[in-house]
Amino acid sequence: MENKELFEIALKSVDHHYIENYGEYGQVACAILSEKGNIYTGLCLDLSCSLGMCAEQAAIAEMLKHGETKIKKLIAVHEGGIIYPPCGRCREFIYEVNRENLNATILLDGLKEVKLSDLLPSTWMEHRIKEEDDGEKYND
Ligand SMILES: [Zn+2]
Structure with missing residues (x-):
């Protein structure tokens, strides 16, 4: 799939709504091309209590629904066609869903291709695992 096509799918998925003036959703949409060739999309959600989720997380949830x-x-x-890089939380989220996602292509401004590993050179999870491994060594 061409990058421009995935961009168009995400842009068409943008569907911005306000929730009784206290929250909003859909101003950012994410489109994922899965390893199996399927497309999953998701919308961001921002609530007044500061809870919410990024479009990437919603798209990943849709992908998980399909195994x-x-x-x-x-x-x-x-909205307006501005491409956002995944935030720090999403970078780790994408990685922890499947460690092989470090090789996933992330499209940036101008449809520039980078690997998730370029955006996340050091993961929280790998340090956590190392701490656990070191802990076990200390217990031996
Ligand atoms: Zn995010």
Whole structure:
């Protein structure tokens, strides 16, 4: 799939709504091309209590519903067509869903391709695992 096509899918998914003036959703949409060639989309959600989730997380939840965890390509698009890189929380989220997602292609401004590993050179999870491994060594 061409990057422009995935961009268009994400842009068409943008569907901005306000929730009784206290929250909003859909101003950012994410489109994921899975390793199996399926497309999953998701919308962001921002509530007044500061809870919410990014479009990437919603798209991943949709992917999980279909039994998939491996991402081939991902893009997040704000209304108006601005491409957002995944936030720090999403970078770790994408990685922890499937560690092989470090090889996923993330589309940035200008449809520039980078790997998730470029955006997340050091994961929280790998340090956590190392701490646990070191802990076990200390207990020996
Ligand atoms: Zn995020």
